[in-house]
Amino acid sequence: MAGNATRRVLAVLGSTGSIGRNTLDVVGRHPERFAVHALTAHRNEAVLFEQCRRYRPQLAVLVEAEAAERLAERIRRAGLPTRVRAGPEALLEAVRAPAVDTVVAAIVGAAGLPATLEAARCGKRILLANKEALVVAGNLFMREVHAHGAELLPVDSEHNAIFQCMPPGFVAGQAPEGVRRILLTASGGPFRTWTRERIRQATPEEAVAHPNWNMGRKISVDSATMMNKGLEVIEACWLFGLPAERIEVVVHPQSVVHSLVEYRDGSVLAQLGNPDMRTPIAHALAWPDRIEAGVRPLDLFAQGRLDFEPPDLERFPCLRLAIEAWHAGGTAPAVLNAANEVAVAAFLDGRLPFGGIPAVIAHVLERVPVLTPHSLEEILARDAQARAEAEAAVRDSVWKRVAS
Numbered sequence: 509m510a511g512n513a514t515r516r517v518l519a520v521l522g523s524t525g526s527i528g529r530n531t532l533d534v535v536g537r538h539p540e541r542f543a544v545h546a547l548t549a550h551r552n553e554a555v556l557f558e559q560c561r562r563y564r565p566q567l568a569v570l571v572e573a574e575a576a577e578r579l580a581e582r583i584r585r586a587g588l589p590t591r592v593r594a595g596p597e598a599l600l601e602a603v604r605a606p607a608v609d610t611v612v613a614a615i616v617g618a619a620g621l622p623a624t625l626e627a628a629r630c631g632k633r634i635l636l637a638n639k640e641a642l643v644v645a646g647n648l649f650m651r652e653v654h655a656h657g658a659e660l661l662p663v664d665s666e667h668n669a670i671f672q673c674m675p676p677g678f679v680a681g682q683a684p685e686g687v688r689r690i691l692l693t694a695s696g697g698p699f700r701t702w703t704r705e706r707i708r709q710a711t712p713e714e715a716v717a718h719p720n721w722n723m724g725r726k727i728s729v730d731s732a733t734m735m736n737k738g739l740e741v742i743e744a745c746w747l748f749g750l751p752a753e754r755i756e757v758v759v760h761p762q763s764v765v766h767s768l769v770e771y772r773d774g775s776v777l778a779q780l781g782n783p784d785m786r787t788p789i790a791h792a793l794a795w796p797d798r799i800e801a802g803v804r805p806l807d808l809f810a811q812g813r814l815d816f817e818p819p820d821l822e823r824f825p826c827l828r829l830a831i832e833a834w835h836a837g838g839t840a841p842a843v844l845n846a847a848n849e850v851a852v853a854a855f856l857d858g859r860l861p862f863g864g865i866p867a868v869i870a871h872v873l874e875r876v877p878v879l880t881p882h883s884l885e886e887i888l889a890r891d892a893q894a895r896a897e898a899e900a901a902v903r904d905s906v907w908k909r910v911a912s
């Protein structure tokens with residue numbers, strides 16, 4: 509039970525997605541601990557309506573205006589207390605609400621950046637799933653977190669595991685004394701054992717069929733290309749204040765060890781558990797307390813063995829591209845992310861083969877010059893330029909020229 513824990517008031521951004529639904533599942537187990545003030549989504553009014561019925565937020569936001577109108581009508585007929593707002597600016601309203609002390613940032617892609625950044629500027633506790641926000645604007649975001657005294661808790665399972673293994677008093681973005689390196693685990697995705705040729709021809713159905721995790725379609729494709737691990741290396745550099753050389757990717761197909769921290773004295777601390785996002789979500793929701801998350805206990809005897817292997821950058825060039833973009837610095841990670849979002853969407857639409865994803869990203873990184881950004885506007889301008897270049901590369905079948 510909560511004892512004398514303060515009741516936290518939440519805004520859940522991206523509540524209809526995989527992280528959003530898992531968050532509400534944990535929240536629903538602890539009505540005495542959590543109140544839901546705002547729920548937001550892109551256009552799924554049916555799921556958002558059901559969530560409003562169950563969690564009775566003050567505010568519901570749909571970015572798409574027509575879907576928001578339909579939601580408002582359903583809410584009115586059901587006699588619910590929820591106000592409905594439309595459009596991307598309403599996401600900021602959900603974050604700013606004075607009643608809200610905790611923002612769950614679970615929008616997918618760079619689309620989540622403005623609202624996540626606003627949460628930092630408002631000094632809220634941020635439960636960060638939206639890794640793209642850090643990849644695109646890590647420098648600006650971490651500056652705002654520190655300037656406004658926001659509290660940053662990672663929800664991404666690996667980063668949450670690393671956070672749990674950090675020494676007491678750890679502050680986000682500041683390399684802790686005594687840590688030698690981070691071992692960032694990766695499942696290797698559905699194509700871990702496939703040949704390069706077979707991977708190039710993979711279909712969307714094959715790419716989204718992740719062996720261990722049930723996630724949104726975009727991150728599932730990112731796991732299949734291993735771009736997800738590349739984005740996570742960048743995410744870890746910002747969250748833990750370490751250079752990329754001190755973050756080693758370790759392929760671990762069972763997804764039971766969620767990452768490890770190696771100390772100078774030779775100690776290696778790991779966090780283990782079944783692959784269920786409700787564990788890191790519950791950890792971040794209740795931090796520093798521990799609460800029931802509905803997760804099956806880990807059975808090591810049934811598990812039997814744990815395997816580890818190095819990543820193969822030849823078969824998974826997206827991981828290499830991400831690390832190169834991190835070293836290039838400035839807007840390069842934002843360009844990488846934008847090109848990846850366009851390439852993944854084109855792949856899921858059947859407009860780009862799987863092997864075309866790294867080809868499009870490499871092409872865009874070559875064409876868009878690196879800049880040291882000074883504002884969100886400069887970052888978003890590079891993001892837009894990269895998206896236009898990526899769309900053109902898909903249309904012009906650039907991958908046919910580079911794939912060899």
Ligand code: NAD
Pocket residue numbers: 521522523524525526527528548549550551552571614615616617619620637638639640663664665721722723724725726727785
């Ligand atoms: P998802 O596709 O299942 O859900 C995305 C949510 O964002 C939905 O609620 C959708 O309505 C909303 N959304 C989409 N586009 C939007 C836009 N333009 N404006 C406003 N809202 C928009 O995605 P997910 O798998 O839940 O992932 C969410 C984030 O969490 C991603 O950044 C992902 O990398 C990260 N993450 C997910 C998992 C996982 O297990 N799913 C694990 C670690 C990290």
Ligand code: MG
Pocket residue numbers: 664665666667740
């Ligand atoms: Mg992860």
